[in-house]
Amino acid sequence: MTHFGAMRSPREVIFGSGQRKALGLVAKRLGRRALVVTDQRLAGDADFLAMVMDLQASGLAVRIESGTLPDVPVPATLLAADAAREFAADVVIGVGGGSCLDMAKCIALLLSHGGQPQDYYGELKVPGPVLPVIAVPTTAGTGSEVTPVAVLSDNERTLKVGISSPYLIPMVAICDPELTLTCPATLTAIAGADALTHAIEAFTAARREVTPGLTQDRVFIGKNTLSDQYALTAISLLWKGLEAVCADGKNLVARSQVMQGAMFAGLAFGVAGTAAAHAIQYPVGAVTHTAHGAGVACLMPWVMQWNRPVIGAELEQMAAVMSLPNGAAVIPAIAALFARIGIPPTLAQLGLVEDQLDWVADQACGIERLIQNNPRPLDRSDMRKLVQAAYSGVADVMQGAEVA
């Protein structure tokens, strides 16, 4: 047991029903000119317009950028940053789902350091602080309001790309679960399942050798005692709230549990990182055009099954916060929860076809940062077996893994 750990988070996280009304007061401490980044749907929403009026009543000049597109294509970020340059914002406010928050982070980066998103792909390429970002999520899932990541899509690359740097962590996150009340059931399920997957992958991530450079040379440092606290809290909250919120989207208690769970999961994976389920989803998502959350959640029980020989202690700890009798009950319980909220149980049901399995395995192995973060090593042949198991729904094709 080591007590090594690291925490990186916004300077301020404000959570609670109605807290969106704090936005004007928060923003006026950070600047006088606010660039508000959202999408077209939200730009006409009554809650959004009320937040803009609150900013103006607090004395801020406001420019609205409503051109966010799902999955944040790179050209849209450049267009938006160019259009906003003359406004000379001193604070950037993202209001919306993960796409709007990632767009806001990327625009803050481009306004601060110039260039194009490509210059910053990967880890630790952002040269210094960016304009302060206030993140106001309207979905409960990505955790982007607290993470060091902006995920973009670049049509010159098959897989999505990420910019990861502690400088991209928003300065303030304002999480108001009332803003998620309008999320449709499918979005709620997929985003919440992504959050639970973040928490599980962070909690079961590989432990790295602890060196003085570990926290400074890498963004994602693997499992550690501090991110574990966040991850377990996230698992507990999401286990309690996710099914209830999918059954009744107006249940504000469950909405709060899931939004808080997603936020804690973001704090956990923003330091520890994610692993094989995320690595495999990247190519699966690219060929099936299915939502990120549906893919990672479909894969998660199969990846846990592969990891099972080395995550016994974590499964026991998860069982305790999930009120399950023992660690052996955890993987079937997670798989059953995902099934109940409509996540496809196999890659075949997600829409993958069998002749794509080799390509998916190759591409997933190529995402070394995530594969190295997996607690049980996966070489190409192991990966092929894991992908086959997740495709066909038969766990015993995985060498060394027991059948659930």
Ligand SMILES: NC(=O)c1ccc[n+]([C@@H]2O[C@H](COP(=O)([O-])OP(=O)(O)OC[C@H]3O[C@@H](n4cnc5c(N)ncnc54)[C@H](O)[C@@H]3O)[C@@H](O)[C@H]2O)c1
């Ligand atoms: N930065 C990170 O740490 C991180 C982590 C995981 C995923 N991501 C990225 O986040 C993006 C996905 O984000 P998302 O799942 O939040 O979805 P999203 O932001 O792409 O939004 C999906 C749709 O839901 C709508 N929507 C948002 N809030 C709503 C509400 N309250 N009511 C009704 N509709 C609403 C949006 O207008 C949009 O049409 C992907 O690009 C993914 O790669 C980022």
Ligand SMILES: [Fe+2]
């Ligand atoms: Fe994710």
